[in-house]
Amino acid sequence: MGTKGKIIKCKAAIAWEANKPLSIEEVEVAPPKDHEVRIQIIATTLCHSDAHILHPQFEGGVFPVILGHEGAGIVESVGPGVTNFKPGILISAAINQQRKEATWTLLHMRQRRPLDVLMPKAKAPSRSMSQLWHNETLEDQLPKSTSRDPDIPLLSKVGRVGACIREYFFFRKVISCPSTFPFLYLFFPRNLKNPLSDQKLMEDGTSRFTCKGKAIYHFMGTSTFSQYTVVSDVNLAKLENDANLERVCLLGCGFSTGYGAVINNAKVTPGSTCAIFGLGGVGLSAVMGCKASGASRIIAIDINSEKLTKAKALGATDCLNPKDLDKPIQEVIVEMTSGGVDFAFECVGGAKIMRAALDSVTVGWGVCTIIGVNLNDNGLNVSAMELLMGRTLTGTSFGGWKSVTSVPKLAADYKNKKLDLDALVSHTLPFDKVNEAFDLMYQGKSIRTVLLF
Numbered sequence: 001m002g003t004k005g006k007i008i009k010c011k012a013a014i015a016w017e018a019n020k021p022l023s024i025e026e027v028e029v030a031p032p033k034d035h036e037v038r039i040q041i042i043a044t045t046l047c048h049s050d051a052h053i054l055h056p057q058f059e060g061g062v063f064p065v066i067l068g069h070e071g072a073g074i075v076e077s078v079g080p081g082v083t084n085f086k087p088g089i090l091i092s093a094a095i096n097q098q099r100k101e102a103t104w105t106l107l108h109m110r111q112r113r114p115l116d117v118l119m120p121k122a123k124a125p126s127r128s129m130s131q132l133w134h135n136e137t138l139e140d141q142l143p144k145s146t147s148r149d150p151d152i153p154l155l156s157k158v159g160r161v162g163a164c165i166r167e168y169f170f171f172r173k174v175i176s177c178p179s180t181f182p183f184l185y186l187f188f189p190r191n192l193k194n195p196l197s198d199q200k201l202m203e204d205g206t207s208r209f210t211c212k213g214k215a216i217y218h219f220m221g222t223s224t225f226s227q228y229t230v231v232s233d234v235n236l237a238k239l240e241n242d243a244n245l246e247r248v249c250l251l252g253c254g255f256s257t258g259y260g261a262v263i264n265n266a267k268v269t270p271g272s273t274c275a276i277f278g279l280g281g282v283g284l285s286a287v288m289g290c291k292a293s294g295a296s297r298i299i300a301i302d303i304n305s306e307k308l309t310k311a312k313a314l315g316a317t318d319c320l321n322p323k324d325l326d327k328p329i330q331e332v333i334v335e336m337t338s339g340g341v342d343f344a345f346e347c348v349g350g351a352k353i354m355r356a357a358l359d360s361v362t363v364g365w366g367v368c369t370i371i372g373v374n375l376n377d378n379g380l381n382v383s384a385m386e387l388l389m390g391r392t393l394t395g396t397s398f399g400g401w402k403s404v405t406s407v408p409k410l411a412a413d414y415k416n417k418k419l420d421l422d423a424l425v426s427h428t429l430p431f432d433k434v435n436e437a438f439d440l441m442y443q444g445k446s447i448r449t450v451l452l453f
């Protein structure tokens with residue numbers, strides 16, 4: 001008998017409370033609802049983002065919760081409205097969402113209706129693009145509420161460019177991005193402030209997991225520490241039938257973030273100099289990105305000398321352990337490079353390391369990209385003069401990739417041996433040993449541990 005439309009009982013690792021090991025439990029996974037997909041997870045990995053939730057000092061944690069956000073598997077069934085996936089295909093779950101909808105229209109999801117229905121008093125555009133650019137946005141001309149849909153918020157002001165596009169491409173049109181405007185194929189993360197805590201339920205405000213009669217929270221919209229999970233269709237990327245799920249599961253977060261920060265966000269140029277602070281899965285992926293970009297000098301920094309060896313094998317030209325130095329790491333890098341590197345990537349977190357990374361880039365054009373997160377971080381103080389001297393401080397979300405369209409391309413690059421995901425996998429364990437995988441990570445003995453169901 002098929003399982004479509006039925007509750008599935010399966011194995012999952014539940015965090016019942018902070019600072020405690022995960023518990024392997026039997027959970028009930030409900031069928032997918034509108035625009036949702038139920039997946040049989042084959043392989044998943046863990047990273048420090050999962051550990052942050054378990055830390056007693058993390059204020060945004062909710063319990064009980066099923067963690068995991070890097071996973072790959074097979075579609076078991078799909079909910080109403082899902083058109084891009086069908087049972088049996090291979091997929092990778094990703095922490096970021098990618099939608100086709102126009103984010104400057106409504107926050108009411110997937111409600112595609114004519115603009116004259118939602119905003120019946122709106123007038124046709126009467127001014128040029130340049131006039132709109134220099135004056136008010138279109139919203140200034142719209143009614144403040146509608147009698148037909150009082151629950152649907154009108155737009156917040158998103159800038160004059162958005163107003164121009166809104167007025168010229170969507171006036172009295174269906175509110176979704178048409179295929180004739182491919183540049184409007186948008187990455188839209190539902191206005192997330194903190195992905196670790198803001199995707200704890202599905203979009204209808206309920207959970208698909210139950211254990212011992214109690215609803216269990218989701219994590220980052222994915223919850224891959226369950227043999228079956230339910231994920232929004234905009235969090236999923238379709239894979240080829242021969243994809244290696246034990247490796248492409250890494251594309252759900254860590255690799256994509258580190259590699260993409262170099263390729264997409266910082267845009268490292270051939271012949272440039274780079275410094276990578278922290279050589280976990282994200283940092284080593286950044287090393288790969290710098291090598292692929294043609295950087296002439298790649299300085300890898302970590303307090304674990306074993307990770308320096310791995311970085312060297314992946315393309316680092318110089319390796320530094322701050323414990324072995326008699327002066328601050330940024331001063332050493334500035335001396336080594338006669339003024340600082342062109343690009344620095346901070347992959348650990350914490351104000352002290354962020355400061356070291358920013359101080360390591362050259363004045364005039366140096367770019368420092370923040371990737372790491374530290375729970376005890378009190379923020380980074382940056383003076384205006386530091387930026388006026390030409391340094392750029394920036395960050396990244398999922399490495400600037402669009403999950404639905406980009407992850408399949410990254411998976412193909414791995415298949416064609418353009419990416420070395422194998423180098424990031426230090427351990428492979430059965431899923432029941434998930435707590436052992438956490439111990440390996442805490443002890444600095446692993447890069448990525450793949451867990452198999």
